[in-house]
Amino acid sequence: MKVNAELIIELRHQKFWSQEELAIAADLNLRTIQRIEKEATISLQSKKSLASALEIDIHDLDYKETIKMINYEYKTVSIKFNHGWFKKGTSNVDAALNEEAIDGWRFKQMVMPTDATGGTEKMIAIYERELVE
Numbered sequence: 001m002k003v004n005a006e007l008i009i010e011l012r013h014q015k016f017w018s019q020e021e022l023a024i025a026a027d028l029n030l031r032t033i034q035r036i037e038k039e040a041t042i043s044l045q046s047k048k049s050l051a052s053a054l055e056i057d058i059h060d061l062d063y064k065e066t067i068k069m070i071n072y073e074y075k076t077v078s079i080k081f082n083h084g085w086f087k088k089g090t091s092n093v094d095a096a097l098n099e100e101a102i103d104g105w106r107f108k109q110m111v112m113p114t115d116a117t118g119g120t121e122k123m124i125a126i127y128e129r130e131l132v133e
Helices: 005-014 019-026 030-039 044-054 093-101
Strands: 072-080 106-111 122-130
Touching (some): 005 030, 005 044, 019 030, 019 044, 030 044, 072 093, 093 106, 093 122
Antiparallel strands (some): 072 122, 106 122
């Protein structure tokens, strides 16, 4: 099971214990303490022993994952696009797409709306960017 390894290290340092001293106090192997602090995984029995040695509740050692919500803003850009035989004037699509990236916009999707005849004169690029609060 996952455990809060940072808390274990912090409590060990507060007691001025080495990993070996914590292993002795918790009646665990030194290698077990090293693995717990590095990988943040622990068995139930080791968790009970550590909680007792550190004089804390066993549930204080539980790993609590913080959920970070990321908000995005979106933007659309119309790019001229003449597709078909003998059509001239197609814009440089790469340059148009990369121009928005300079301001931190990330390309998300390309939409090609069609007219009544099935042709298209433009592409619509959809961009997103993380909102920084």
